[in-house]
Amino acid sequence: MTAVCADCAVRRQALCGSLDDGELAALHRLGWRHRMARGETMAWAGAENVACATLLSGVLKLSASTADGREQIVGLHFPSEFIGRPYGDTVEFSVSALTDAELCVFPRDRFQEVLGAHRGMERMLLQRTFAALDATRSRLLVLSRNTAAEKVAGFVLSMAERARGISDCRASADGPVTFDLPLTRGEIADVLGLTIETVSRQLTKLKGAGVLALPGVRGVTIRDPAALRARAGLL
Amino acid sequence: MTAVCADCAVRRQALCGSLDDGELAALHRLGWRHRMARGETMAWAGAENVACATLLSGVLKLSASTADGREQIVGLHFPSEFIGRPYGDTVEFSVSALTDAELCVFPRDRFQEVLGAHRGMERMLLQRTFAALDATRSRLLVLSRNTAAEKVAGFVLSMAERARGISDCRASADGPVTFDLPLTRGEIADVLGLTIETVSRQLTKLKGAGVLALPGVRGVTIRDPAALRARAGLL
DNA sequence: CGGCGAATTGAAATGCATCAAATTGGGTGG
DNA sequence: CCACCCAATTTGATGCATTTCAATTCGCCG
The missing domain is CATH 1.10.10.10 (Winged helix-like DNA-binding domain superfamily/Winged helix DNA-binding domain)
Structure with a gap:
């Protein structure tokens, strides 16, 4: 990573915000910055689950499609949000950039170890995952009844x-x-x-x-x- | 709780399965068995979030509705599944019994403390919540495109x-x-x-x-x- | 200015909802 | 045991929101 976490625009809102300076330095060494161009895809539904990330800038979509090509965007991600699915060998949904975007990427296995070592971060992730679940369930109502x-x-x-x-x-x-x-x-x-x-x-x-x-x-x-x-x- | 956990039909599959006998006894003291009749509702959307539970038998629905009364079932729960939403002051969805059902109920605040004290259980809950999120996102595709x-x-x-x-x-x-x-x-x-x-x-x-x-x-x-x-x- | 993808607009087709009526079947009491 | 009742389900006829198909039009970039 060229830029350091201290400079990070989303530091306070992101999962990493639960770490102290020492812990952050350790996580920092595992990750790297990655730029995506609008339209680029970083993960394909059904592929091996290799990475987790924090979105620094831009907007990403999470999408699924039927066998015959009908598509549905099942989630949108904005800066500071966590991207990825720890504890799973394959990913269920494709992740693509709707605008040019910048991420902080971590290998999934190493990220899971960090999660195991830092209760605060795991707790924060659990809370965010519950929030995402509630939001997705609310969208079920909108999509089917509105x-x-x-x-x-x-x-x-x-x-x-x-x-x-x-x-x-x-x-x-x-x-x-x-x-x-x-x-x-x-x-x-x-x-x-x-x-x-x-x-x-x-x-x-x-x-x-x-x-x-x-x-x-x-x-x-x-x-x-x-x-x-x-x-x-x-x- | 009249019946003891050792007798529990869903012990191995439920969250409690991550606890050893001593821990289980502690959790046991916090909870109680509760029977629901078909049609009965245990939580109303928007109400205070007071309890978590493990479903022992029967089928529960999680539902939301629009202001003008259109309803959508956003999730179904089967035996051994965890019911509830730790880390939130209100519940977003109503929980009702589709069949006669039996649950093991815990006060939410005390349950959160247990979660904080047992990493294995918190980890298991995180994994299940991710699985539920994936399942719900898949249902978005089905509801909107099928x-x-x-x-x-x-x-x-x-x-x-x-x-x-x-x-x-x-x-x-x-x-x-x-x-x-x-x-x-x-x-x-x-x-x-x-x-x-x-x-x-x-x-x-x-x-x-x-x-x-x-x-x-x-x-x-x-x-x-x-x-x-x-x-x-x-x- | 010309080209090209994205967006808008129009007309027709259709799948599901809505409204309405008939039928089934499980449970109760005579 | 049977007749009845009521709610759930099935079946039918019609309406309408959204999709589908088909042209334009817009707006941006070379």
């Missing part, structure tokens, strides 16, 4: 929260919030279990109703947050 | 595997496998994100094609496992 309109409105809301600090987010205190979606229409469709056309139509409808503005092809401005929340089914 | 026919065929297959030993499963070595579904049509619909009518029609279709027989209202006989797997989209 309408296309609710899905798209809810997605824009969740991206507005999470994208803050990721993409250039121009939020004025009382004015409208503007940010760039890190996903194409097709990727949004793969997250929500819809088609590109349906996502596009729903966004157009929100624009027509004055709830959103769509400056440029990735940009979004939330003009009426309350209306957006209502359309997401959050009352 | 057709009703694929969902129902896949559900029957998964219940055939899991129900073995739960309900009276009469499997002859080479002959057809027969078992009882622990869920009503309505509950199956809530698992698969369909309606009662669609589930019924798909089962009828499988019966008409000679893939299944439906002896009685809960019974299922798999006459042609290969055809069922093909219809589930497993090639």
Whole structure:
């Protein structure tokens, strides 16, 4: 690793935050920085499970697909989040970069040893895994019971929260919030279990109703947050 | 607890299996046996998170619903599985009994202390939580991309595997496998994100094609496992 | 300015939901 | 033991949201 952990932008939020300086130095020696270009894949579903990582910058997707090629994005990862699946010989899902990204990568076997040696880190990972499980279970409800309109409105809301600090987010205190979606229409469709056309139509409808503005092809401005929340089914 | 852990039918498979006899006695003092009748609910989504448990017998559902009452079952629990969400002040999902059930219940705060004192148990819980996360992510693909026919065929297959030993499963070595579904049509619909009518029609279709027989209202006989797997989209 | 992938828009097809009615079957009391 | 009852299931007819197929249009980069 060229850069040191002390410089790390996500140090406080990441799993490594549970380690003291000495422990961090030990972990540091096991890992290395890795850059990924948009579209690049670092793990394929069904392949051998070789690495774990902390995401430093960018957005990654976790995806699965049916035998005949229908795809579903089963999770999105933002900076400081843990990527990987300790205690498993193969990986169930593919990991790819939706934007250019930078990670701190560790060999899985060595990472598991570190986990075994540091209770605080193992505890933190358990808590995060429970949180991820809850989030994924909540998405089951959304994917199977929400309408296309609710899905798209809810997605824009969740991206507005999470994208803050990721993409250039121009939020004025009382004015409208503007940010760039890190996903194409097709990727949004793969997250929500819809088609590109349906996502596009729903966004157009929100624009027509004055709830959103769509400056440029990735940009979004939330003009009426309350209306957006209502359309997401959050009352 | 009237019955002792030594008698416990699920001792080897459950989390407690990671404890030695002395540790088990300590955990034993914290918990108690609890019986649930079919339909009974032990935790409501949004309520305070007070207990964890091991399921001894029966089948439980974990469910969420939208503001306007659409329900989705986000998980099913079978005997020996761990129920609960350590490290959270409220629960996100309701827990109810699909059949009469029996649990070994522990106060959440005390259970967390035990977890903190026994690395083996914490490790085992982390592994199980990762497995549950993978399973839930896989269900995202099924719910959003599979057709009703694929969902129902896949559900029957998964219940055939899991129900073995739960309900009276009469499997002859080479002959057809027969078992009882622990869920009503309505509950199956809530698992698969369909309606009662669609589930019924798909089962009828499988019966008409000679893939299944439906002896009685809960019974299922798999006459042609290969055809069922093909219809589930497993090639 | 020209090219090309991504996004939008339109028209038609379809799978599942919805609404409605008939049937089954397990349990109860006469 | 049988008749009845009620809830669950099945079956039928119709509607609609979303997909599918098919053109444009947009916006970015050379």
